[in-house]
Amino acid sequence: xxxxxxxxxxxxxxxxxxxxxxxxxxxxxxxxxxxxxxxxxxxxxxxxxxxxxxxxxxxxxxxxxxxxxxxxxxxxxxxxxxxxxxxxxxxxxxxxxxxxxxxxxxxxxxxxxxxxxxxxxxxxxxxxxxxxxxxxxxxxxxxxxxxxxxxxxxxxxxxxxxxxxxxxxxxxxxxxxxxxxxxxxxxxxxxxxxxxxxxxxxxxxxxxxxxxxxxxxxxxxxxxxxxxxxxxxxxxxxxxxxxxxxxxxxxxxxxxxxxxxxxxxxxxxxxxxxxxxxxxxxxxxxxxxxxxxxxxxxxxxxxxxxxxxxxxxxxxxxxxxxxxxxxxxxxxxxxxxxxxxxxxxxxxxxxxxxxxxxxxxxxxxxxxxxxxxxxxxxxxxxxxxxxxxxxxxxxxxxxxxxxxxxxxxxxxxxxxxxxxxxxxxxxxxxxxxxxxxxxxxxxxxxxxxxxxxxxxxxxxxxxxxxxxxxxxxxxxxxxx
Amino acid sequence: xxxxxxxxxxxxxxxxxxxxxxxxxxxxxxxxxxxxxxxxxxxxxxxxxxxxxxxxxxxxxxxxxxxxxxxxxxxxxxxxxxxxxxxxxxxxxxxxxxxxxxxxxxxxxxxxxxxxxxxxxxxxxxxxxxxxxxxxxxxxxxxxxxxxxxxxxxxxxxxxxxxxxxxxxxxxxxxxxxxxxxxxxxxxxxxxxxxxxxxxxxxxxxxxxxxxxxxxxxxxxxxxxxxxxxxxxxxxxxxxxxxxxxxxxxxxxxxxxxxxxxxxxxxxxxxxxxxxxxxxxxxxxxxxxxxxxxxxxxxxxxxxxxxxxxxxxxxxxxxxxxxxxxxxxxxxxxxxxxxxxxxxxxxxxxxxxxxxxxxxxxxxxxxxxxxxxxxxxxxxxxxxxxxxxxxxxxxxxxxxxxxxxxxxxxxxxxxxxxxxxxxxxxxxxxxxxxxxxxxxxxxxxxxxxxxxxxxxxxxxxxxxxxxxxxxxxxxxxxx
Numbered sequence: 001x002x003x004x005x006x007x008x009x010x011x012x013x014x015x016x017x018x019x020x021x022x023x024x025x026x027x028x029x030x031x032x033x034x035x036x037x038x039x040x041x042x043x044x045x046x047x048x049x050x051x052x053x054x055x056x057x058x059x060x061x062x063x064x065x066x067x068x069x070x071x072x073x074x075x076x077x078x079x080x081x082x083x084x085x086x087x088x089x090x091x092x093x094x095x096x097x098x099x100x101x102x103x104x105x106x107x108x109x110x111x112x113x114x115x116x117x118x119x120x121x122x123x124x125x126x127x128x129x130x131x132x133x134x135x136x137x138x139x140x141x142x143x144x145x146x147x148x149x150x151x152x153x154x155x156x157x158x159x160x161x162x163x164x165x166x167x168x169x170x171x172x173x174x175x176x177x178x179x180x181x182x183x184x185x186x187x188x189x190x191x192x193x194x195x196x197x198x199x200x201x202x203x204x205x206x207x208x209x210x211x212x213x214x215x216x217x218x219x220x221x222x223x224x225x226x227x228x229x230x231x232x233x234x235x236x237x238x239x240x241x242x243x244x245x246x247x248x249x250x251x252x253x254x255x256x257x258x259x260x261x262x263x264x265x266x267x268x269x270x271x272x273x274x275x276x277x278x279x280x281x282x283x284x285x286x287x288x289x290x291x292x293x294x295x296x297x298x299x300x301x302x303x304x305x306x307x308x309x310x311x312x313x314x315x316x317x318x319x320x321x322x323x324x325x326x327x328x329x330x331x332x333x334x335x336x337x338x339x340x341x342x343x344x345x346x347x348x349x350x351x352x353x354x355x356x357x358x359x360x361x362x363x364x365x366x367x368x369x370x371x372x373x374x375x376x377x378x379x380x381x382x383x384x385x386x387x388x389x390x391x392x393x394x395x396x397x398x399x400x401x402x403x404x405x406x407x408x409x410x411x412x413x414x415x416x417x418x419x420x421x422x423x424x425x426x427x428x429x430x431x432x433x434x435x436x437x438x439x440x441x442x443x444x445x446x447x448x449x450x451x452x453x454x455x456x457x458x459x460x461x462x463x464x465x466x467x468x469x470x471x472x473x474x475x476x477x478x479x480x
Numbered sequence: 481x482x483x484x485x486x487x488x489x490x491x492x493x494x495x496x497x498x499x500x501x502x503x504x505x506x507x508x509x510x511x512x513x514x515x516x517x518x519x520x521x522x523x524x525x526x527x528x529x530x531x532x533x534x535x536x537x538x539x540x541x542x543x544x545x546x547x548x549x550x551x552x553x554x555x556x557x558x559x560x561x562x563x564x565x566x567x568x569x570x571x572x573x574x575x576x577x578x579x580x581x582x583x584x585x586x587x588x589x590x591x592x593x594x595x596x597x598x599x600x601x602x603x604x605x606x607x608x609x610x611x612x613x614x615x616x617x618x619x620x621x622x623x624x625x626x627x628x629x630x631x632x633x634x635x636x637x638x639x640x641x642x643x644x645x646x647x648x649x650x651x652x653x654x655x656x657x658x659x660x661x662x663x664x665x666x667x668x669x670x671x672x673x674x675x676x677x678x679x680x681x682x683x684x685x686x687x688x689x690x691x692x693x694x695x696x697x698x699x700x701x702x703x704x705x706x707x708x709x710x711x712x713x714x715x716x717x718x719x720x721x722x723x724x725x726x727x728x729x730x731x732x733x734x735x736x737x738x739x740x741x742x743x744x745x746x747x748x749x750x751x752x753x754x755x756x757x758x759x760x761x762x763x764x765x766x767x768x769x770x771x772x773x774x775x776x777x778x779x780x781x782x783x784x785x786x787x788x789x790x791x792x793x794x795x796x797x798x799x800x801x802x803x804x805x806x807x808x809x810x811x812x813x814x815x816x817x818x819x820x821x822x823x824x825x826x827x828x829x830x831x832x833x834x835x836x837x838x839x840x841x842x843x844x845x846x847x848x849x850x851x852x853x854x855x856x857x858x859x860x861x862x863x864x865x866x867x868x869x870x871x872x873x874x875x876x877x878x879x880x881x882x883x884x885x886x887x888x889x890x891x892x893x894x895x896x897x898x899x900x901x902x903x904x905x906x907x908x909x910x911x912x913x914x915x916x917x918x919x920x921x922x923x924x925x926x927x928x929x930x931x932x933x934x935x936x937x938x939x940x941x942x943x944x945x946x947x948x949x950x951x952x953x954x955x956x957x958x959x
Contacts, residue, residue: 076526096519198525202753231528232755310753313558316569317523360748369750
């Protein structure tokens, strides 16, 4: 087996035993990228030589020493282009590292200088809204990898990355993880610092890991989690050693199955795969019961009001004044704004800015934004109720497996519905993981979503690890 | 028809914290453009604000001093608008849940006491500064992100002078709290005014205009006076007032229209998601309450009562905290019970020296300190030196950096009040000036002054003229 196809924990073991060198990992990765990335296009701005930035020496811990990590293009890396796959951030090299990057460097990890592809500003569910063009699903190159962190998911799935970092605002880690057959975790809001993550919707965004198995996810979370005084929304709570949650089994675990997630729109094949996974957990000793999350149907509209409102304000700073793309030859300030933003943003970004601006406008605020905030509270309460009795909730990650490139591009509403099962976790601020749980007849992976109460990541790792270790899915590799 | 002005003021003050409102950059004034910036105050992608705890404490302090109700639950909001001096194209401010509400400030204006209600006091961040050149514009972000306090009054003011006195009173309190420099020229205090006219005695308000761009208290007063006249003339001509923002043009001494209500922006306020709402505990409020010093409105009556000052003197002395503290130390060092002479010296000679350098009395460097100052007052009071000499000694001392007593000694300025030695000189003068002596005896009163002058001359100016006059009068009426 090539080194690039191994998990981080397997590589660390080999490094510790001195069976391999760090350089060998890098060479294996580089040759894999050279071989397949022209087909997958997981990375953007790919040049001839890959570089790795990191501080091997002087780090606080060495838990990821020598392990390369691929980074989504919306997370600031000092001196390395960070463009959110948008023309408007063309050439932007942040003068600072995001907190997660700093933590990764301190752990001895190496930061890949090719960033992973994404929907522009994380606006999308297919990675088709990238200024650099779409990423292709390693399991079927005609299909999307999901989005918005499609590049990170595809890189890990195609063994073009060992570990990858993405961001999840409404499912942007879990949905592509599901489509690409890898493990993707959206942590509790506040668990991982957002400092240096170029904001899409500040009250929903979280950074999280893409990995080949659950153990790597726990390892990576150990490094990137924790309070950050630079992020006022980060939680000042101790972080447990997540690897200790592994191997504990699911005996006595109480699982809730929300009826609202198994209705029309869920593809029958995905439904039966999910039900089989739930039965597998039952066989291993977990108990499950159907429950109701009554406000589920409002999650998508609430999300698209709150997320676009915040985005319209967060993206106001891209005006050509200080950094990124600026239209030249303007006659006045307003023209500079209009032409810079007109040419700099893609279609979906413009659509969301307009939606959000409208939702916040005088006379509409109460009917849209304020109402949405209230319903958000109700959605949160639905979860609180369920978690009084249950340890976790299990649902499909997405209503379907990966769809064809171009299939939903003309219909934004259809595209928005592919996040229907993932959005609620962001609105409620709770953690959720997607683990591979089977394949469709066409050979496309399907993900199982497990949700837990705030800061209940240990539960997620425990259940997901037990499931993974008793099923073959995570060992399957796509043929690219 | 007689009209009455209705005025409300919006005052912005810079809080003089060491660092900016949401990042660690310095707030120093006057450094090289963009030398005090970081990813946060430049609004770089991915950066996040963290509230400066000191700025919050200062804001609470002001709210308490203005008798506002500090809100237990408060939050920040985003005020969205595009302008190149605003790095994020939104300003972090407070909208529907401000830090505090419903306070008041008691002012005295045109010999009347007045309570001006304060609608709200809230925190926000400042923007940068645009510098326009011939073919382009530059931005200096040093000021961007500096902590600002917005203090909004109710429309309780009825004349430009009241507005002026409100500002002076507010400035005095802010200085006492040591939270702001309140320097309008440096932009650390800015004031916008809302003004409308209503028929005297009527309850319905007229259409208001908002005045901006005044850069002194006097400017605020002048702009309001102009606007009252302008609105009055329009109403007299039967025209309506247009609701608009007008800019004060200090050179032309008039207000000019900037934008009308129709052009007003929709700021699309919404809760700042990067800063969770915060709770201000009663303990916190009590702790800050304890740190509030005696304010001018309390200090003034105490000065009158304890030091026997006139109301006029007391008011002048308490206007600035440093001056008041300086005055109080002087009072304590002065042994006499009646402190009025000290007050006279502070408000008179010392103030005139201070005003030459455009500084406050407490900032005057008196060689030898307060002790020398008090010594000088004592010498003048006991008649050892004349008032005129004492004043010039003080000026000279400050200028030359020599203590007053050294100057008095070197120049031998102590007056001769000892009648024995003065009598000897007087006898000499009488002998040498028989003509004048005769003139005086024949009723020419002026002749006495000539003789006094002669004695002064012989004593090299050190004779106490009052004593000399007494001696001569007595001596010449005897003969």
